[in-house]
Amino acid sequence: MGTHDRNLPWFDVYTQDHCPRCDxxxxxxxxxxxxxxxxxxxxxxxxxxxxxxxxxxxxPVVVAMTPVGLVAGVWGGFRPDKVRQHIDNYTPSIWDxxxxxx
Numbered sequence: 001m002g003t004h005d006r007n008l009p010w011f012d013v014y015t016q017d018h019c020p021r022c023d024x025x026x027x028x029x030x031x032x033x034x035x036x037x038x039x040x041x042x043x044x045x046x047x048x049x050x051x052x053x054x055x056x057x058x059x060p061v062v063v064a065m066t067p068v069g070l071v072a073g074v075w076g077g078f079r080p081d082k083v084r085q086h087i088d089n090y091t092p093s094i095w096d097x098x099x100x101x102x
Contacts, residue, residue: 009090010035
């Protein structure tokens with residue numbers, strides 16, 4: 001996915017070639033209907049630096065982004081618990097919609 005809804009969180013997934021965990025993360029995000037961008041890690045030195053700063057040593061490097069584009073979390077590998085937590089933390093609820101309309 002190349003675009004995102006500015007009201008929803010998304011994930012940048014930095015992948016490596018022939019990486020089963022990378023494929024697993026992308027499949028999981030697709031099953032959840034989550035917004036994401038898959039990018040080759042080799043083409044993004046800033047992601048490699050971010051991973052190193054966060055002591056992430058396994059692929060894929062997953063960067064959880066807030067709806068306004070701030071980094072909310074960084075981890076490596078397949079972590080469905082972190083994916084769910086990020087979605088739950090930043091996805092607007094029905095209550096947010098009702099307050100906005102009031």
